[in-house]
Amino acid sequence: MKKTLEKNHEHQHRDHHKISLILFFVGILLFLINYLLEESVLKTIFYLVGLVLSGYHVTLEGIEGTIKETKAQKKFTPNVHILMMIAAIGAVIIGDYKEATLLIIIFAGAHYLEDYATDKSKREITKLINLNPKEARLLDDKGNVTIINASEIKKGQLLKVMVGDQVPVDGIIIDGNSAFDEASITGESIPKDKTTGEQVFGSTINKTDVVIIEASNDSGQGIFDQIIKLVSQTQENTAKRAKLIKKIEPYYVKIVLVVAPILFLLGDFAFQWGTRESFLKAMIFLTVASPCALAVADVPASLSAISNLARRGVLFKGGVHLENLAEIKAVAFDKTGTLTLGVPVVTDVYHADKVSVEDLDILVAMEENANHPLAKAIIKYFSKTNAIDLEVKNLIGVGLSATYYGNEYKIGKPTSFKNSSDIVKGETKAFELQGKTVVYFSKNDEIILVIAIQDIENESAKAANIYFRQNNIDTIMITGDAENTANMIAKNIGISKVYANVLPQNKAMIIEDLKKVYGDVLMVGDGVNDAPALASASVSMAMGLGSDVAIDVADSVLTKNNLRQLIIAHKTSRKLKMIVWQNILFSLGVILTLITLNMFGKINMPIGVLMHEGSTLIVILNSLRLLKGVKWNYETLK
Missing domain, CATH: 2.70.150.10 (Calcium-transporting ATPase, cytoplasmic transduction domain A)
Structure with a gap:
């Protein structure tokens, strides 16, 4: 029922928007026809009708918005539309019907273009939502297929x-x-x-x-559903700059409304401009001092950046988090599943001379009956030549054992073997110093294989580390793993600062300590044990294949578990910051310039409106550059 009402409301909104757009062009047509008419009552009527038709939509929007916010805030809270409306009314009062109509046409036209440009970034999100599967082919026990709604799975x-x-x-x-x-x-x-x-x-x-x-x-609990949920949140969580601009807008409008009559009085009585000239300059002041460009300095840019990153597999829950990413001075990484693949693999094998193909088949057969986490790594590494049926015993705390044609085989950790040669001990020590887990495979109590297993580093981790170091951002590892293992992974990647053997609750304490040293700190993790640290960080990022808890707590998600996406996100956040400040400074510069020109009588109403609304469009177009994303040279990170 709720969804139906929402759809009906959406359709009504679209229909109303189409009608207002048609009337807007009718108003423009009447304005243009007047160039063919001589001065007459009909010409005045055409101007006034054109003014109403082209501007009723933005006028009503301004009045409704002011009433709504005034009721919510329990004090007069005007918006920029009110300034334009008063300026147009003022122009009508002094008989400048052409200027009044042109003012509203330019303002309404800029408003429609602003809506279109802003919606362009939102449509990227809508496209993503529309990719959600609608139907599924359900297979029953007899092999029959039934088409069902995907939401029923x-x-x-x-x-x-x-x-x-x-x-x-x-x-x-x-x-x-x-x-x-x-x-x-x-x-x-x-x-x-x-x-x-x-x-x-x-x-x-x-x-x-x-x-x-x-x-x-x-249905509704998969990775794509999480993507839609996270991306949808971006429109509800705006950046701090956008909130600040929105907060000061009504105060700014009030100041302009107070200054305009003062300017009129000063012009008429102090500067001797004359009543008409003073009134006209006050109306132009209302127009050019309106903070339209400033009001759109942040939101379109943030939405453009976020929708672009979403297409590239980086999901932010709001503009504020992307904004904060540009300010980080340090990055803290979890190890397992973040800097590493999170899956153990066989990295080294020491063979005794007596190892046969049959021995290796027996090793694989034994591991196929195992349930310890290293078994898959061993099975994947050693190819099976022949399938061997074995009865495997699980020796708790030791490993596995099996007997085949009178030969006794055993797999286990080094401490469970008493007889090991100096060569085996040497290989074991070398592997363990590299932070690797060592497993022995013996035949009749003679160790014939020494297998080194390790969760190897994420291939993209080194590039991410180089990038941050190049940008004077320190990289840190925080892990619950052993010191030897942590230090070896950190050395391979290039991370110089390591916190090892850290309990989950202590990870958050370390983040708090790092914030005291660096200020803003980014935490990147994937597990439930990372949740406290993710929650404590200035900005947090979860790996997309990590736990639901980490994804829920984090401010953003890397869907591909590729840390190069983090590089793209950081570069985008910096570009966003640059573009927003460009927009703010440009907007303020245009307002001050137009106010100064107005004071010296160098602009009229149409030119003032054109330059003012043109600055708004320039700001929006500048923001939309973020839809193209950022470029970077991977070769510089090798």
Whole structure:
């Protein structure tokens, strides 16, 4: 019911906007026709009708806005529309019907263009929302397919995804393989090949073959749904500058309303301009002193930057967070899943001379029966030649054991083996000094393999570190991992400051200490244990494949787990800051120039309005440059 009412309201708003736009052009037509008419009552009527038709929309908007804000604030709270309305009425009073009509036509036209330009960035968000899947093919136990609404999908249901279909929900492929266009999630244009057991994401496009997936969650809880939720929040959370401008606007308008009659009185009695000239200059002052350009100095720029970043896989929950990112003096990174891939891999293997292909097949067979987190890394590294059926025993606190044709095999940590050669001890020590986890594989109590496993660094982490160091921003690692492991990863990436063996609650304390030293600090993390630190930081960013808690707490999200996106976000925040200040200084400069010219009688009403509204359009167009994003040279970060 609520959605229906919202849709009806939206349609009514569009219809009203179309009608007002048509009447606006009718008003312009009447204004132009007057150039063909001689001075007459009809010409005056055409000017007045043109004034009403072209300006009724912005006039009503100004009156309604003033009444609404006055009631809310419980004090007179005018907006810039009121200044223009009074100036137009003043021009009519002194008989300058042409100037009054032209004033309203230029102001209303600029208003429509401002709405169009501002909505351009919002439409990028709407496009994103429209990518949400609408239907799904539900597969029953008998293999029959039923078309259902995507919103009805439940976790565990089997869904058939045809070639060209959108994947309706996050899921795991249980049958088939295909290439998927994941541009809506990652921003990558090249389709990604996926096969049985791999995850697919809702809203992505199946490009090559039919697959069957099992829904990983209910509809509305997937990664794309989180993206829509986060991007939608951007319009509700404006930047501090925008809030400040909005806050001071009514005070500024009040000052202009007070100064205008004072200027009239001074002009008539002190400067001897004459009553008509003084009144006209007061009306021009009302027009050119209006802070239209200043009012749009921030919001269009923020929305343009945020919508552009959303397309590139960086989601901000509001302009204030993107604004704060430009001010950071230090970046604190979690290690696992942020600076590293978060998945252990086999990095080194020491082989004894007696290792056979059969021994390796037995190793893989044993690990296939294991449930410890390092098993997948070992299985992935060692290719299986023959499938071997084994009965594997899980020795709690030790590892795994199995017997095959009279030979006893064991997998476990180094401390569970008593007989190890000096060579094995040397290899083990070397690996452990590099922060790697070591696993032994023995045959009849003789160690035949020493396997080193480590969560390796995120390939993009080094580039991010170089970028921040080049920009005089310190990089710091905060991790609960062991000191040796943390220091080795930090050394490989280039991070000089490391906090290791840190408990989750202490991460937040470290962030608070860093803020005392640096001021604004960015925290980047992915886990539940990072949530307190993310909440404490000046700005926080979660990795998109991290925990829901981290994503909920953070101010922004990197959907691709690629820290190069962080570089793009920071460069965009700096460009946003630069453009907003350009807009503010330009707006104030134009206002002061026009007020000065008016005082010396160097401009008339039409020229004043044209220059004033032109400055507003220039500010908006300058803001829309952020829709193109930023460029940077990756080669400089190698």
